[in-house]
Amino acid sequence: NAGVTQTPKFRVLKTGQSMTLLCAQDMNHEYMYWYRQDPGMGLRLIHYSVGEGTTAKGEVPDGYNVSRLKKQNFLLGLESAAPSQTSVYFCASSYLQSSQPQHFGDGTRLSIL
């Protein structure tokens, strides 16, 4: 019973490098989300998806791209990493209804040097 799995768990990048964070869920959830968590800022929504093949911008989408080619996977890409993107990234998923809670992965700690 894996729930939401994020890979990798840690990563250090140099400014300008690119990378992709992978999120996989095995609960057949329609909705998936990417957040970043910074000290004192709480969780801020980057992008989200309401179903396979759909994506939408959240609160802080600049510098990130996403794709959801399969219902169970949601990828977050950084095309040209910047130090301001140093953060902890969380993926979450949920069922359709707004009364349903989101289920979170354990996070990816990303440092941009």
Added chain:
Amino acid sequence: AQSVTQLGSHVSVSEGALVLLRCNYSSSVPPYLFWYVQYPNQGLQLLLKYTSAATLVKGINGFEAEFKKSETSFHLTKPSAHMSDAAEYFCAVSPQGGSEKLVFGKGTKLTVNP
């Protein structure tokens, strides 16, 4: 637009004391409300949720929260703190009738002193 305010970014209690973490929301209609807990180096876990069935909601680990419409509040309480309760707690709101997005508060870090 909806918002969530958590009063106090840090709360410190003694072991065995009452835990009270405050959450106020702004919404034109009663929303769905959630409390999550985050232990160090982990993701968020659901503690409890309010979906209009009952105003007093019981969650895991002895926590409960009361929805008060007149005060637009959803404060989290636990009668007796345990060392293992030390974590960060987040309140979140979702409007009834459909939004796929949660709005989170900025979190309250709970310290439990022996």
